[in-house]
Amino acid sequence: MPLIEDVLASGTNLFDFLVRGGLADTRRTPSTVIAEGPKQTVHRYTEQVPVEGPPVLLVPPLGAPAVCMDLRRGCSLAEHLVLSGRPSYLVDYGPMAFEDRAHGLEFWIRDVLPAAIRAVSEDRGGEPVQLVGWCLGGLFSLLTTAAFPELPVSAVAMIASPVDLSKVRLADPLRLLGKVTGGQIVGTALRTLGTVPANLVSLAFKTTALSTYLRKPLTVLKYSTDRDALAHIEAVDDMMRNMYGYPGRAIAQAYHRLVRANELATGHVEGPTRTVHLADVRVPVMNIAGDSDVLAPEAAAHHVVRILPNAPEVRLHTAPGGHLGVLTGRTAAETTWTYLDSFLDES
Secondary structure (H helix, E strand, C coil): CHHHHHHHHHHHHHHHHHHHCCCCCCCCCCEEEEEEECCEEEEEECCCCCCCCCCEEEECCCCCCHHHHHCCCCCCHHHHHHHCCCCEEEEECCCCCHHHCCCCHHHHHHHHHHHHHHHHHHHCCCCCEEEEEECHHHHHHHHHHHHCCCCCEEEEEEECCCCCHHHCHHHHHHHHHHHHHCCHHHHHHHHHHCEECHHHHHHHHHHHCHHHHHCHHHHHHHCCCCHHHHHHHHHHHHHHHCCCCEEHHHHHHHHHHHHHCCHHHHCEEECCCCEEEHHHCCCCEEEEEECCCCCCCHHHHHHHHHCCCCCCCEEEEEECCCCCHHHHCCCHHHCHHHHHHHHHHHC
């Protein structure tokens, strides 16, 4: 009888989820390392079908491990790109340690990404590279393309990348604190700590979806007969337990430049030695917002169209999901990845 079958399935699933684990298939998409450098390991994903077209480089943000691009089988952007026949690559920064505290945002924009882009292009015989970045990874991709127009980049696809930080309401308390104190309290704390530890990063990400975590027991019960839903919860939880820390200098710059001064929204970002002008971006750009994303709400993400006067095309989309869900949630294959495929095919 259906009811008895549901009860039995629910019991088995909950036992496996709560006691045994292993519901999520988190085997990583096979890859080979093609280049290494400070805070960068460039992977080439192993071809599983005949490949054609320009190479695609996946660019993760700081704080999240690179497995965000390869969360689990069936909900892995990396796997999707590989099975779509695209030459696919990933740059992995690895975990952050105390000795990385002096790395600022410019380190990734000036050193890490340009080296990774050149390595991928050379691996494909000099072809230009299509960048796909999530959150800060998308902003790194955009700023690198603006700062170094000579790089072999043919397109920039961003997912959940906030451009106008004034539209991120979660940052309002930080802005107010900065206004009252001149940014001294946060800046002093970051200089003292040197880094933002990984456990604090994990806690901060969970706090942005506090209601989701508070409802988690009810959500688990609701989906107790849906093994795939429980597998996804398990994979997300595993990623959240393995977040990386932030270099103190980089997060201080993000606070002062992006949150307090909201420089990105103006189209000009002040670096240590030069100003990066987003008007120098001359390749197609896309930004996909999540409809329930509190870290990069639609208004914050879609502002990008206002700061790229010389990009030949700027596509804006909104897809279901929060900050991580829009990238690699259970509906991403029919929404976000469909938009991405179309953009990559036509750019």
